Amino acid sequence: xxxxxxxxxxxxxxxxxxxxxxxxxxxxxxxxxxxxxxxxxxxxxxxxxxxxxxxxxxxxxxxxxxxxxxxxxxxxxxxxxxxxxxxxxxxxxxxxxxxxxxxxxxxxxxxxxxxxxxxxxxxxxxxxxxxxxxxxxxxxxxxxxxxxxxxxxxxxxxxxxxxxxxxxxxxxxxxxxxxxxxxxxxxxxxxxxxxxxxxxxxxxxxxxxxxxxxxxxxxxxxxxxxxxxxxxxxxxxxxxxxxxxxxxxxxxxxxxxxxxxxxxxxxxxxxxxxxxxxxxxxxxxxxxxxxxxx
Numbered sequence: 001x002x003x004x005x006x007x008x009x010x011x012x013x014x015x016x017x018x019x020x021x022x023x024x025x026x027x028x029x030x031x032x033x034x035x036x037x038x039x040x041x042x043x044x045x046x047x048x049x050x051x052x053x054x055x056x057x058x059x060x061x062x063x064x065x066x067x068x069x070x071x072x073x074x075x076x077x078x079x080x081x082x083x084x085x086x087x088x089x090x091x092x093x094x095x096x097x098x099x100x101x102x103x104x105x106x107x108x109x110x111x112x113x114x115x116x117x118x119x120x121x122x123x124x125x126x127x128x129x130x131x132x133x134x135x136x137x138x139x140x141x142x143x144x145x146x147x148x149x150x151x152x153x154x155x156x157x158x159x160x161x162x163x164x165x166x167x168x169x170x171x172x173x174x175x176x177x178x179x180x181x182x183x184x185x186x187x188x189x190x191x192x193x194x195x196x197x198x199x200x201x202x203x204x205x206x207x208x209x210x211x212x213x214x215x216x217x218x219x220x221x222x223x224x225x226x227x228x229x230x231x232x233x234x235x236x237x238x239x240x241x242x243x244x245x246x247x248x249x250x251x252x253x254x255x256x257x258x259x260x261x262x263x264x265x266x267x268x269x270x271x272x273x274x275x276x277x278x279x280x281x282x283x284x285x286x287x288x289x290x291x292x293x294x
Contacts, residue, residue, distance in 0.1 A: 065196050070189045124159030133157055140294050163279050164190045170275055171198040171241075179240040184226065186250050188277070191243055200241075203234045207253065221252035222288070228262055241273045242266075247280040247290060254284055260293045 071088040079086035108116065123129065133151040140150050151157060160166040167190055175181070177199035183191050185206045192202045210223035244263065247254045255263075267274050274293060281290045 129153035168194045175200040180238045182242045243275045245277045
């Protein structure tokens with residue numbers, strides 16, 4: 001109660017690079033076995049469980065279609081149990097920079113900002129949104145563009161709690177039931193989960209390993225390639241969205257401008273939307289440039 005309804009007209013969605021990866025919370029829906037009801041007492045909320053009736057499933061059909069078995073739940077416990085090197089999940093072996101910790105602490109302790117404990121702007125704190133648009137804006141301009149930034153914080157940017165929430169919200173906003181999503185294998189396991197929870201269906205196209213004899217040097221991640229004919233064959237009349245991860249983990253491939261142009265032409269030819277997950281944009285090596293498909 002107390003929340004005003006908001007009407008949005010002419011929405012424009014621009015997916016920025018997502019810099020923080022959090023485990024997908026959505027898949028936990030499949031583990032619930034009881035209804036949850038919300039009751040209000042004064043200004044507090046109390047959650048209580050209600051035993052489900054025998055004639056009604058306790059969770060939605062979409063959430064039941066999501067498996068709780070993932071790389072995170074299967075391989076991480078195995079690696080811990082056997083003391084193995086875990087290639088399924090990344091754990092930085094260093095802490096956050098001291099300057100960042102101090103800046104965050106000072107912002108919280110600053111008594112001149114008494115509203116930090118209040119609800120913030122739904123799409124992101126204004127200072128943060130403005131800073132993000134200023135920083136990312138130039139990379140969305142063409143090489144010959146003189147515009148300082150094409151991004152507007154009130155129209156083109158949404159701050160989320162990690163990459164998984166951002167991907168989940170994009171899927172919820174774009175997909176209707178039975179819409180199909182093209183995923184390039186291998187992929188982050190949140191992609192199919194978010195697709196199914198939005199009522200969509202997944203179709204898969206493999207990233208192919210280098211062909212023998214095509215290079216005189218050792219193979220690198222950049223030698224992996226996408227067979228565009230296989231991508232064409234995967235399209236149907238229900239296909240709506242193509243998801244790309246650039247750089248792609250695994251194998252760490254950075255798509256070059258020619259490959260991205262081919263994907264852009266493919267998307268335009270079939271009137272598809274593109275969700276570009278660029279979480280690893282700062283982890284490029286050997287002077288390889290990361291180009292945004294946008």
